Amino acid sequence: MNSVFNGGAIIETDGLTREFRIRDGRRRRLLTAVDGLTVRIEPGAAVGYIGANGAGKSTTIKMLTGILVPTAGSVRTCGLRPVPDRRRLARQVGVVFGQRSQLWWDLPVRESFRILAAIHALTRAEEAERTAELVEQLELGGFLSVPVRQLSLGQRMRAEVAAALLHSPRLVILDEPTIGLDVLSKQRLREFLISERQLHGTTLLLTTHDMGDVERLCDRILVIDHGRLAYDGDLLGLSRTVGAQRVLVVDLVAPGPDLIGLDGAMHLSSEGGGLRQRLAFDAEQTTALKVLAAVSGKAEVLDLTVEEPDIEDVVRRIYAESR
Numbered sequence: 001m002n003s004v005f006n007g008g009a010i011i012e013t014d015g016l017t018r019e020f021r022i023r024d025g026r027r028r029r030l031l032t033a034v035d036g037l038t039v040r041i042e043p044g045a046a047v048g049y050i051g052a053n054g055a056g057k058s059t060t061i062k063m064l065t066g067i068l069v070p071t072a073g074s075v076r077t078c079g080l081r082p083v084p085d086r087r088r089l090a091r092q093v094g095v096v097f098g099q100r101s102q103l104w105w106d107l108p109v110r111e112s113f114r115i116l117a118a119i120h121a122l123t124r125a126e127e128a129e130r131t132a133e134l135v136e137q138l139e140l141g142g143f144l145s146v147p148v149r150q151l152s153l154g155q156r157m158r159a160e161v162a163a164a165l166l167h168s169p170r171l172v173i174l175d176e177p178t179i180g181l182d183v184l185s186k187q188r189l190r191e192f193l194i195s196e197r198q199l200h201g202t203t204l205l206l207t208t209h210d211m212g213d214v215e216r217l218c219d220r221i222l223v224i225d226h227g228r229l230a231y232d233g234d235l236l237g238l239s240r241t242v243g244a245q246r247v248l249v250v251d252l253v254a255p256g257p258d259l260i261g262l263d264g265a266m267h268l269s270s271e272g273g274g275l276r277q278r279l280a281f282d283a284e285q286t287t288a289l290k291v292l293a294a295v296s297g298k299a300e301v302l303d304l305t306v307e308e309p310d311i312e313d314v315v316r317r318i319y320a321e322s323r
């Protein structure tokens, strides 16, 4: 089903830049949304593209998919030039926007799939085989004949993903795919993406604010800050680079005073009159076990969990360091 793609990088950009002319009060000025981005992504990779609001993620995706023309630099997606080769590129790329639907609102899900199969010129056999595979893996069977507007968010997102992947694209770009989903729907979607990658060698590029998406799906992370690449590496390296804080949450046997002044930990908050307390610590400087030992010296601990660094926190720290 895939069109032949002759090796090489799936995404390759060199000094990719996009400026916008914007109005700043009465004056007009140039805003550089993406600033000299140079990256190479190999087939089969799973890459998280993260950054604060307005960092330049959507603008990059638009240039990768041929929706926006770069103002400088070069870009190749699946070996093609996104703008002039946009139609050929559409056969190789699937895009999922968490906030926007690509399905026909009033039509049953099955009909949307039929239209998309026709657009991508799948044969009857290809269409039937791929639809069956996606229906099974994404558990769509229960609502194939339901109009899209009647679906729950979790059902709709699964249908969106199936629609974007119906033509077995080599590259799937997902923009906030799990936003607003409940835990179970998130898990199902992630499991599907993992298996799709394993089975078909699909390359994934996703933007997300959800640390769980990054942890479970991505083996490489690109951080963009004010249009510039601020980090390129794995999650462990990212946490190390920024020395992100982790949080130990302790449930005490009895309510108690705030646990302040502990070695290597900072009291963040208390609930239930001090029954549950949250303590931040720097994983570079100490360990959860040491913090726990310090807590045990002051109060009896019933239960505990360690919260991983919040992705926003990680990104904020990167920004602080890059200034």
Ligand SMILES: Nc1ncnc2c1ncn2[C@@H]1O[C@H](COP(=O)(O)OP(=O)(O)OP(=O)(O)O)[C@@H](O)[C@H]1O
Binding pocket: 020, 021, 022, 031, 032, 033, 051, 052, 053, 054, 055, 056, 057, 058, 059, 060
């Ligand atoms: N068409 C446009 N005209 C003018 N400025 C734009 C345009 N599109 C984007 N921008 C600006 O470019 C910058 C980058 O925006 P972009 O949407 O790429 O960020 P983002 O990282 O995707 O943010 P978010 O997470 O909020 O979607 C922002 O300052 C934005 O206001």
